[in-house]
Amino acid sequence: MSYKGYTGLPRGAVFVIVYIAMIVLMTNQAYLKGKMMGRMVTLTIVSFLLSCIPSVIVFGQSIYEAITGIQMYIFPMLLYYVLHKWRIDEKVIFKYLVAFTAAFGFFEVIQQYTYPTYWFNGREANEITGLLEERMGFWRFYLFGIDYCILSIMLCFGKILKKEGKQSHNYLIFLVCAVAIYFFLARKDIYAVVSCVAIGTLFYSKKGGNIWGKIIIALLLIGAYLFLSNAMTDLNEQTQTEMGESSEDFIRFIAADYFINSFSSSPLYYIFGAGVPGGTNNFLAHQITYLTDNMSIYQDDCGFVGYFSRFGICGIALQVLILIRIARNYKYLDMGLLMFALIQLEMSFFDFWGNTTRHLATWAIFLYLIDRNFENNRKNNNKNYGEYFK
Numbered sequence: 001m002s003y004k005g006y007t008g009l010p011r012g013a014v015f016v017i018v019y020i021a022m023i024v025l026m027t028n029q030a031y032l033k034g035k036m037m038g039r040m041v042t043l044t045i046v047s048f049l050l051s052c053i054p055s056v057i058v059f060g061q062s063i064y065e066a067i068t069g070i071q072m073y074i075f076p077m078l079l080y081y082v083l084h085k086w087r088i089d090e091k092v093i094f095k096y097l098v099a100f101t102a103a104f105g106f107f108e109v110i111q112q113y114t115y116p117t118y119w120f121n122g123r124e125a126n127e128i129t130g131l132l133e134e135r136m137g138f139w140r141f142y143l144f145g146i147d148y149c150i151l152s153i154m155l156c157f158g159k160i161l162k163k164e165g166k167q168s169h170n171y172l173i174f175l176v177c178a179v180a181i182y183f184f185l186a187r188k189d190i191y192a193v194v195s196c197v198a199i200g201t202l203f204y205s206k207k208g209g210n211i212w213g214k215i216i217i218a219l220l221l222i223g224a225y226l227f228l229s230n231a232m233t234d235l236n237e238q239t240q241t242e243m244g245e246s247s248e249d250f251i252r253f254i255a256a257d258y259f260i261n262s263f264s265s266s267p268l269y270y271i272f273g274a275g276v277p278g279g280t281n282n283f284l285a286h287q288i289t290y291l292t293d294n295m296s297i298y299q300d301d302c303g304f305v306g307y308f309s310r311f312g313i314c315g316i317a318l319q320v321l322i323l324i325r326i327a328r329n330y331k332y333l334d335m336g337l338l339m340f341a342l343i344q345l346e347m348s349f350f351d352f353w354g355n356t357t358r359h360l361a362t363w364a365i366f367l368y369l370i371d372r373n374f375e376n377n378r379k380n381n382n383k384n385y386g387e388y389f390k
Contacts, residue, residue, distance in 0.1 A: 014071065014072075014075075015067075015068055015071055018071040018072075018074055018075045018078075019067075019071070019074075021075075021078055022045070022074055022078060025078055025081040025082065025085065026042065026045070026081065029042070029081075031084055031085050032081075032084055034375075035084065035371045035375075036325060036329065036370065036371050036374050036375075037080070037322065037325070037367040037368075037370055037371050038084075038371070040318060040321060040322050040325065040367075041077060041080045041081075041364070041367060043318050044077060044315070044318050044319075044322075045074055045077055047272075047311050047312075047314045047315040047318055048070045048073050048074055048077075048311060048315075049067075049070070050272045050311075050312075050314060051066075051070060051272050051273045051274065051275040051276070051310060051311050051312065051315070052066035052067055052070065052275055053268060053272055054264075054266060054268035054269050054271075054272050054273065054274060054275065054312075055069070055274060055275025055276075055284060057268060058264060058266045058268055058269060058274070059264075059274050059275065059282070059283050059284035059287070060282045060283035060284060061275065061277070061278060061279065061282045061283075061284055061285075062279070062282070064278070065277070065278035065279040065282060066275050066278055067278070068278030068279070069275055069276030069277050069278030069279075070275060070276050070278075071278075072276075072357050073276065073310075073354075073357065073360060075357065076357045076358070076360040076361035076363075076364055077360055077363075077364050078364075079361055079364040079365065079368075080364040080365075080367055080368050083364075083365070083368040084368060084371070088368075090369060090372055090373075093365060093368075093369065094152070094155050094156075097148055097151060097152040097155065097365075098152050098156075098173055098176070098177070100145060100148050100149075100152075101148060101149045101152040101153075101176060101177050101180050102176050102180070104143055104145055104146075104148070104149055104180045105149070105176060105177075105179045105180030105183060107119070107120050107141075107143065108141060108143060108180060108183035108184065109179065109183055111139070111141060112138055112139060112183075115132075115139050116131075118139075118141065120141065120143055121141040121142060121143065122141065122142030122143055122144050123141075123142045135185045136185060138183065138185060140184075140185045143184070144358050145358060146181065146184050146186065146189060147353070147358065147359050147362035147363075148362055149177055149180045149181050149184070150181065150189065150192075150193060150340065150343060150362075151340055151362055151365065151366060152173075152177045153174060153177035153178060153181060153193060154193075154196070154336045154337070154339050154340040154343065155336050155337075155340075155369075156170055156173045156174045156177060156336070157174065157197055157200060157335070157336045157339065158334045158335050158336020158337065158339075159336070160174065161200065161201070161204045161335050161336070162334065162335075178193075181193055188346075188347050188350050188351060189347070191346075192343045192346045192347050193343065195346070196339040196340075196342050196343050196346070197339070199339065199342070200335045200336070200338070200339045203335075204335050251296060251297075251301060252301050252302050252303070252349075252350060253302075254297065255297045255298060255299070255301050255302040255305070255306070256302035256303070256305040256306075258291070258295075258297055259299065259302060259305050259306065259308065259309040260305060260308075263287070263309060269312065270312060270313060271312050271313055271314060272311065272312040272314055272315075273308065273309060273310045273311040273312035273314075273315060274309055274310060275310065275311075276310055299355065300351075300355045300356060301350075303347070303348050303349040303350050303351060303352045303355075304316060304319075304348045304349065304352045304354075306352060306355050307319070307352045307354045307355055310355075311354075315354070319353075319354060322367070323341060323345060326338070326341050326370060329374055332373070332374045332377040332378050333370065333373055333374060333377070334373055334377075337366070337369060337370055337373055340366060341366075344363075
């Protein structure tokens with residue numbers, strides 16, 4: 001049993017809401033003056049719009065289909081403007097992220113005990129067995145929103161390093177986030193989080209010392225390693241045994257190669273991408289459907305190459321510039337935010353942040369937090385370079 005909820009507003013209503021909101025939020029950007037990521041976010045949305053050019057000329061979509069297809073990529077990025085316009089406090093954002101993560105983890109865990117009765121899942125059961133995928137002895141439900149959980153744990157990690165607030169409360173939140181991420185049962189997410197917590201801990205050096213925080217985090221990492229080592233080995237062996245040559249990594253490689261070399265030879269495709277299907281009866285939609293149904297090739301499976309296939313070199317270049325801007329201003333950014341950026345970079349070969357609307361919403365929140373953190377630290381002349389990489 002699976003929860004079947006409200007499917008959303010009619011397509012035409014969504015179209016009107018998205019583009020009216022875009023015009024209202026982007027025409028008067030005085031509230032973005034001096035914001036580090038303001039121009040980058042605006043150019044990202046422009047790159048979405050530019051993908052309509054090859055989408056119409058090369059891939060046979062109508063103008064309406066082209067702009068309808070990209071609307072669900074524009075919509076989550078508008079969250080960046082909404083947060084800035086109302087100057088939402090970072091503590092409020094953190095509170096809601098943690099609440100979501102707690103609910104996410106609760107259903108991931110509780111449904112292990114109620115299965116085969118469950119209410120939330122992101123993939124259908126196997127048509128032959130009628131069962132969901134099983135990993136490490138647990139059922140995998142593929143709940144949507146793992147990026148919010150990862151952002152939550154990195155923000156909490158930053159608070160632990162800075163000794164911000166009540167530490168026992170921070171460690172409890174960290175544990176809740178860790179449970180949620182673990183029970184998502186994705187190797188890349190677990191590896192990325194553990195590695196970045198380790199990196200952040202090793203390179204953080206707060207004036208006055210933070211030795212007990214380091215010791216506790218080190219013990220947590222050792223415990224996580226001891227607990228996960230056998231489980232992750234079993235997971236890797238199980239994946240290889242079950243999937244064989246059709247393993248996830250092999251399929252990702254095939255998909256990436258196809259979208260780089262075989263999807264289209266048009267220069268417009270390489271520059272601006274193919275856009276997003278906004279209908280079902282056009283060449284682009286037929287191509288995507290054929291690839292998924294007959295070749296098991298998915299754009300989302302090949303990380304940043306999938307994003308390139310939609311928005312071209314222009315789209316990829318803008319995301320690289322965002323990372324470069326973060327790296328150049330690391331002196332004014334907290335370690336938790338820097339490590340979240342590193343996690344996204346680590347996973348970009350497999351699960352790029354721009355490939356789905358839920359990932360983009362997390363990215364929009366993250367960029368807003370980057371702006372606020374940079375602004376506050378610079379205003380207070382709080383250069384964190386004295387804390388990092390000593």
